[in-house]
Amino acid sequence: DWTSDVFIDATVAELKEKIGSDKVVMGLSGGVDSSVAATLIHRAIGDQLTCVFVDNGLLRKNEFEEVLDSYKHMGLNVIGVDSKQRFYDALKGLTDPEDKRKAIGRVFIEVFDDEAHKIEGVKWLGQGTIYPDVIESVSVKGPSATIKSHHNVGGLPDFMKLSVVEPLNTLFKDEVREVGRALEIVETIIGRHPFPGPGLGIRILGDVTAEKVKTLQEVDHIFIQGLKDHGLYDQVWQAGAMLLPIQSVGVMGDERTYEKVVALRAVGSVDGMTADWIHLPYEFLGKISNEIINRVKGVNRVVYDISSKPPATIEWE
Ligand code: XMP
Numbered sequence: 001d002w003t004s005d006v007f008i009d010a011t012v013a014e015l016k017e018k019i020g021s022d023k024v025v026m027g028l029s030g031g032v033d034s035s036v037a038a039t040l041i042h043r044a045i046g047d048q049l050t051c052v053f054v055d056n057g058l059l060r061k062n063e064f065e066e067v068l069d070s071y072k073h074m075g076l077n078v079i080g081v082d083s084k085q086r087f088y089d090a091l092k093g094l095t096d097p098e099d100k101r102k103a104i105g106r107v108f109i110e111v112f113d114d115e116a117h118k119i120e121g122v123k124w125l126g127q128g129t130i131y132p133d134v135i136e137s138v139s140v141k142g143p144s145a146t147i148k149s150h151h152n153v154g155g156l157p158d159f160m161k162l163s164v165v166e167p168l169n170t171l172f173k174d175e176v177r178e179v180g181r182a183l184e185i186v187e188t189i190i191g192r193h194p195f196p197g198p199g200l201g202i203r204i205l206g207d208v209t210a211e212k213v214k215t216l217q218e219v220d221h222i223f224i225q226g227l228k229d230h231g232l233y234d235q236v237w238q239a240g241a242m243l244l245p246i247q248s249v250g251v252m253g254d255e256r257t258y259e260k261v262v263a264l265r266a267v268g269s270v271d272g273m274t275a276d277w278i279h280l281p282y283e284f285l286g287k288i289s290n291e292i293i294n295r296v297k298g299v300n301r302v303v304y305d306i307s308s309k310p311p312a313t314i315e316w317e
Pocket of ligand 1: 101194195197198238272273309312313314315316
C-alpha cells in the first residue's frame, strides 16, 4: 500500500543513489509541486541543490517576496531573480495565447539558463512534473492538436545538456500534498491552488502590460483573500480572475464610466483534466464584486464564469 513515508524513504534513497555527488539546479514556481520536489531532492543531497525562483512579473500580488521568504525558511538554497521587465518586453504587442505562452516559456528558459550557467559543474535539472502533467502533455498535445502548450513539461533546451530528475512524476496532486505535509512544508504552500506557469499572462486576455498586471493583481488579491476569509479557499481546487479585453459602460456618482470588465472563476477538480464551476454563495460573490469595483481603479463590472470543463477549459486562454 502507498504511504507518504514509504514513498519519501524510497525516493530519497533513489535520489541519493542516482545523483551521488553531482549538482542539481531546479526552477521553483511557488507551487506545491516544485516545492515538494525540491524538498525531496534537498533531503537527499542538501546544498548540492541550487533552486532558482524567477519573478516573471506575472505572479500574484506580493507572491514573489512571500514565497521566496518561505523557501529560505525551509532551508533551501534559492536564488531569486527579478526578470519582470524582460518578460514584459517579450510580451509586448502579443495577443495570441500560444504566442504569449511561447514568449514566456522562451524568456523563462533564457533567464534560467543564465542562472544555471553560474553554477559550476551542474549535471541535473530537477522538475516538479506530476503524473497528470505527463498524461496531459501526451494526450492533449498531438502534433495536429495542440490545445495548450504546457511549457513546464519537458521544457529542457537541448543546449543545457542536463539530465532530468522528476521525483513526483508518478503522483497525483493529492498524493503530492500528502508527501509535502509529511515533509512538514508550510500549509500556505501545500494548500495552495494550482497556478499556471505563464501566470497572469494568460489571464489578461489580449496583450499584456505592466499596468494591466497591476490591475489584475489587485482584483485577484481581493477574490483570493475573500475566499480565505470566508473559509471557502480550501473547498475550491483553483480560483482566479481574468481581465477581459473589453470595456463596459457604468455609472459612478453622476458620471458615466467606460471601464474594464473582470471575470471571476472558481472550479472544483481532482487533477485539472475535468472541472466543475463552484456554486459560491451569492452573498459572497456580491460582496467581492462590490469590493473589486469600489477599490480597483479602472474596473466597473464583475462577472462570474459558470462554465465547466469540458467543453470550456479552466483558463480562458
Ligand atoms: P486548462 O485551462 O487547460 O487548465 O483547463 C488545466 C490546468 O492547467 C493549468 N494551465 C497551465 N499550467 N502552463 C502551466 O504550467 C500553462 O500554459 C497552462 N495552461 C493551463 C491551469 O491553470 C489548470 O490548473
